[in-house]
Amino acid sequence: MKMMEPEEVPLKEDKYIPMSPMEMYKKSYGDLFKAPRDLWLLFIIKFCLYGSFSTFLSALAIYITEVEGYSDGTLSLAFGLIGGSGLVFIILFGSFNDRYGIRFTLIIGSFAASIPFIVISFNRNIYINIIVMMIPGSFSIALLGSALETGIKYYTHIHYRTLALSFYSAISYISLIGGGLLLQILMYIGDKDYSTFRIIFLYCAINCMIALVLSYFLRQLDYSTFEEVEVSTKKAFNKSNWTFIRETIVTKKFWRFAAVIFILLLIKIIFFQQSIVLPIYMYRDMGDDSNYGFMIVLNQVIIIITLPLFSYLIYFYAAYDIFIIGGSIAVISVLPFIYGANYYTIVSYIVLSSLAESLYSPRLVEYAFEVSPKGKEGIMIALVGLITILGTILSGIVGGILLGDFCPEDGQRHCWLMWLIIGVIPLPGLLVLFLARKYLEEPLFEAQPFVSFASEAKHY
Structure with a gap:
């Protein structure tokens, strides 16, 4: 009897079909909602925390000048002292989060942040209030910004981290709108007196205490590596602060990142002028600043809407590309002012500059994560905070000089030229960012990672 040969069936080759960018984008939303608590x-x-800070800063200028009756010079001095002490604390405590962990840093930072609000709620001495804003207040800012942003890295997977950063950035603008609404409501139903502002300061203090309590329930995770298993920062804690910082600043990646951040500082001058120059420009060149508040709300709404949408671009462009694209849009945003002062040109500026900001704002933090040595993300994030404070100070100086020269309260005005100069200031940096890309962008591999003057470089 002849045996039947088994029927030969050709093997089917399994083909891997990669996900499209849109599929990955949709999946990032689903995975984000599975992130750890x-x-x-x-x-x-x-x-x-940002609700506290934004509400407080919105109220502080009115409180100092109109409630307590101090001069504009005293107001400028107060902001200068607070900003200066903030720079010092960021330099000294930029590595605090890396050495002591996210939870402990947020607990200490939230407690320190509540102190100025509590003191000002029950004390009207301007000198005591400035001191508590300079010391515990600035100390808290140095801790909190770094810890919050570093937490995004350690509580997410890399494939949805950009989306998480977009939501994180949007929260800043939502809290800013909330603080502004609270201030407007209290000013409407009450008077510009100490009792009204005491409610605002107590609101800020309560927010900080809520943040303190919630911080206690955080865990020290490295979610992308160990899922929900807690990790230790004991190794970093055993090093001195200087040793920890030095290990970062002797690397080439630190100085490349510092150069990129400094260039982006010049671009951010355009964004800062929304708060510094724009309201005065509207009053002097249009004779009407009553709708300035609507312009700022428009800015925040555009950013809140576009931040998650623009996270889709990570599948097509590297962070460095986004910096160039966003910077170019920012420079273009001031060009409508050439056609004079009206709401068409102002809205055009707001829309374009808001789109530029929402493009690169979350990518800046993510780029800091990408170039940071493992466990030293806090130092890089602190560098971003340092540059932001310097940017605010520099923008105030530049805005004040240009207003006086080209858009004075009395005399001949060439306000369009002021805006043109504001747009020209970032151009050299933008050109350097483009032309020196091979030197500034983080390479995929680096055989010798240390700067030449470092002792570590001798071993390579």
Whole structure:
């Protein structure tokens, strides 16, 4: 009997079909909602803390000049002292989060942040109030910004981290709108007196205490590597602060990143002028600043809407590309002012500059994560904070000089030329960013990672 040969069936080759960018983008939303509870706690903590800071800063100028009756010079001095002490504390404590962990840093930072609000709620001595804003207040800012943003890295997977950063950035603008609305409501139903502002300061203090309590429930994770298993920062804690910082600043990647951040500082001058120059420009060149508040709300709404949408671009462009694209749009945003002062040109500026800001704002933090040595993200994030404070100070100086020269209160005005100069200031940096890309962008591999003057370089 002849045996039947088994029927030969050709083997089917399994083909891997990669996901399209849109499929990956949709998947990032689903995975984001599966992130550990710590990420969502961090978002709430961020909302509370930034709600406090934004409300306080919005109220501070009115409180000092109109409630306490101090001069504009005293107001400028107060902001200068607070900003100066902030720079010092960021330099000294930029590595605090890396050495002591996210939870402990947020607990200490939230407690320190509540002190100025509590003191000002029950004390009217301007000198005591400035001191508590300079010391515990600035100390808290040095800790909190770094810890919050570093937490995004350690509570997410890399494939949805950009989306998480977009939501994180949007929370800042939502809290800013909330603080502005609270201030407007209290000013409407009450008077510009100490009792009204005491409610605002107590609101800020309560927000900080809520953040402190929530921080206690955070865990020290490295979610992308160890999922929800807690990790230790003991190794970093055993090093001195200087040793820890030195290990970062002797690397080439630190100085490349510092150069990129400094260039982006010049671009951010355009964004800062929304708060510094724009309201005065509207009053002097149009004779009407009553709708300035609507312009700022428009800015925040555009950013809140576009931040998550623009996270889709990570599948097509590297962070460095986004910096160049966003910077170019920012420079273009001031060009409508050439056609004179009206709401068409102002809205055009707001729309374009808002789009530029929402393009690169979350990518800046993510780029800091990408170039940071493992466990030293806090130092790089602190560098971003340092540059932001310097940018605010520099923008105030530049805006004040240009207003006086080209858009004075009395005399002949050439306000369009002022805006043109503001747009020209970032151009050299933008050109350097483009032409020196091979030197500034982080390479995929580096055989010798240390700067030449470092002792570590001798071993390579």
